[in-house]
Amino acid sequence: MIENLIGGQRIASGSGRTQPVYNPATGAAIDELGLSSVDEVNQAVAAAQAAFPAWSNTPPLKRAAIMFKFNELIEKHSADIAREISREHGKTHDDALGEVQRGKEVVEFVCGIPQMLKGEFSRNVGPAIDSFSDRQALGVCAGITPFNFPAMVPLWMYPVAIACGNTFILKPSERDPSAANFVANLLWEAGLPEGVLNVVHGDKTAVDTLLDHPDVKALSFVGSTPIAEYVYTRGTAAGKRVQALGGAKNHMVVMPDADMDQAVDALMGAAFGSAGERCMAISVAVPVGEDTANRLVEKLRPKVEGLKIGPADDSDAEMGPVITKQAKEKIVGLIDSGVKAGADLVVDGRNISLQGYEEGYFVGGTLFDNVTTNMDIYKEEIFGPVLSVVRANEYSEAVQMINDHEYGNGTAIFTRDGDAARAFSNDIEVGMVGVNVPIPVPVAYHSFGGWKRSIFGDHSIYGPEGVHFYTRLKTITARWPTGIKDGAVFAFPTT
Numbered sequence: 001m002i003e004n005l006i007g008g009q010r011i012a013s014g015s016g017r018t019q020p021v022y023n024p025a026t027g028a029a030i031d032e033l034g035l036s037s038v039d040e041v042n043q044a045v046a047a048a049q050a051a052f053p054a055w056s057n058t059p060p061l062k063r064a065a066i067m068f069k070f071n072e073l074i075e076k077h078s079a080d081i082a083r084e085i086s087r088e089h090g091k092t093h094d095d096a097l098g099e100v101q102r103g104k105e106v107v108e109f110v111c112g113i114p115q116m117l118k119g120e121f122s123r124n125v126g127p128a129i130d131s132f133s134d135r136q137a138l139g140v141c142a143g144i145t146p147f148n149f150p151a152m153v154p155l156w157m158y159p160v161a162i163a164c165g166n167t168f169i170l171k172p173s174e175r176d177p178s179a180a181n182f183v184a185n186l187l188w189e190a191g192l193p194e195g196v197l198n199v200v201h202g203d204k205t206a207v208d209t210l211l212d213h214p215d216v217k218a219l220s221f222v223g224s225t226p227i228a229e230y231v232y233t234r235g236t237a238a239g240k241r242v243q244a245l246g247g248a249k250n251h252m253v254v255m256p257d258a259d260m261d262q263a264v265d266a267l268m269g270a271a272f273g274s275a276g277e278r279c280m281a282i283s284v285a286v287p288v289g290e291d292t293a294n295r296l297v298e299k300l301r302p303k304v305e306g307l308k309i310g311p312a313d314d315s316d317a318e319m320g321p322v323i324t325k326q327a328k329e330k331i332v333g334l335i336d337s338g339v340k341a342g343a344d345l346v347v348d349g350r351n352i353s354l355q356g357y358e359e360g361y362f363v364g365g366t367l368f369d370n371v372t373t374n375m376d377i378y379k380e381e382i383f384g385p386v387l388s389v390v391r392a393n394e395y396s397e398a399v400q401m402i403n404d405h406e407y408g409n410g411t412a413i414f415t416r417d418g419d420a421a422r423a424f425s426n427d428i429e430v431g432m433v434g435v436n437v438p439i440p441v442p443v444a445y446h447s448f449g450g451w452k453r454s455i456f457g458d459h460s461i462y463g464p465e466g467v468h469f470y471t472r473l474k475t476i477t478a479r480w481p482t483g484i485k486d487g488a489v490f491a492f493p494t495t
């Protein structure tokens with residue numbers, strides 16, 4: 001049974017409500033997860049609240065020293081963490097290692113937290129008056145994370161919150177919860193005091209308890225858009241600071257002058273890596289002009305047909321299964337709907353079966369051509385290995401299409417034309433833009449966040465925006481020496 005980590009104790013939930021955790025490559029139940037009760041979540045909040053005064057007053061350099069140690073431990077255990085990820089998520093080992101590396105980079109970033117928390121000071125803002133401001137921790141913060149990056153997305157949140165002096169409660173995805181436990185244990189091993197990081201596993205009950213609890217001051221969420229919107233609405237109504245990152249439909253524009261081989265390779269990795277289960281996956285290719293589209297589809301077809309699919313421990317596999325039986329059914333249902341709506345199914349991944357893995361949740365690489373913007377396969381986030389080609393006659397049509405889409409997480413343009421690339425970066429209503437870069441996930445010292453219905457709240461996640469999200473500004477105006485006597489002043493103070 002997978003355990004909660006509350007106030008320094010590792011105890012499985014005793015709520016009596018449980019659910020199995022599956023190996024998606026075989027379909028076999030491999031573990032059991034207790035779904036925490038309201039009381040158990042309240043205990044975690046109480047532990048985090050009790051740890052806050054001492055932790056927030058711990059010098060930032062000492063907090064950073066723990067993060068340095070944590071970083072070393074992640075490095076040492078990268079392969080173990082990757083195995084934990086793959087066992088429950090299904091992604092290939094190399095892909096899981098990449099996830100660990102990108103999460104670790106956030107830990108490296110917060111090793112410099114003393115520098116980022118340094119305030120501003122102004123001498124003599126008035127007679128013998130100085131003013132200084134700095135950013136202080138909020139209190140207990142919480143994070144709710146999705147299945148698709150079970151190690152990295154938690155690392156987008158709690159290292160930043162904790163380095164800033166907050167205490168934290170993580171509620172990982174119930175579909176692949178073990179990697180989050182493994183990494184949290186490393187932070188304890190690094191010397192984190194009890195109660196500063198707590199992990200409670202569970203479902204809606206746990207999330208709602210965190211959303212309503214008056215001692216939770218800020219909440220980070222990453223997951224699907226309907227739940228992100230719900231979390232944002234309910235959390236802000238309860239007076240909390242909330243950042244809620246949602247779903248996506250990421251387009252890649254291929255201009256007529258693009259290096260077609262480079263564009264095709266980029267599309268293959270971005271559309272089919274991790275079986276398309278990335279919020280920055282490219283799920284729509286937009287070739288500009290008929291000739292570009294014909295060349296693109298011609299080159300894509302054999303590559304999609306040749307995709308190597310297998311379990312995570314198959315070193316030849318380029319992608320693994322999708323997360324659950326329900327996810328597979330949803331993806332297959334959407335492919336059916338694309339066929340019914342009249343799109344051209346160039347490569348059909350619906351009926352693949354792998355010898356020895358017949359019960360696994362595998363979907364083959366799927367390619368649609370001549371998709372139009374009114375089709376469900378265009379409008380919805382499929383979150384599977386399905387790439388749709390939507391042909392555009394002109395560059396302006398491609399830009400308009402992307403700007404009209406409800407999501408605005410990531411996008412990319414492939415071109416050799418600097419003017420086109422620059423205009424695209426400027427005009428596109430999307431938060432993260434790649435120029436000849438298919439998956440433009442910002443590095444840890446920038447910040448990650450989409451636009452439109454891919455985010456709810458004012459702050460992107462990690463990087464400088466993360467530090468702002470998990471701190472609040474305090475400005476102190478002080479007069480020394482105290483000997484000055486100028487009597488009571490009733491007018492508004494000026495210098």
Ligand code: NAD
Pocket residue numbers: 144145146147148149153171172173174202203204207208222223224225227228245246247248278279381383409450454
């Ligand atoms: P999900 O929304 O189903 O679940 C996310 C979290 O919300 C989980 O911890 C889950 O337990 C909780 N949850 C689910 N239903 C809930 C409910 N009714 N009430 C309260 N809490 C609930 O998302 P998922 O399927 O785990 O992850 C995939 C989604 O996440 C995709 O839409 C993907 O685009 C998105 N995602 C976005 C980003 C980003 O940065 N924008 C990153 C990764 C994933």
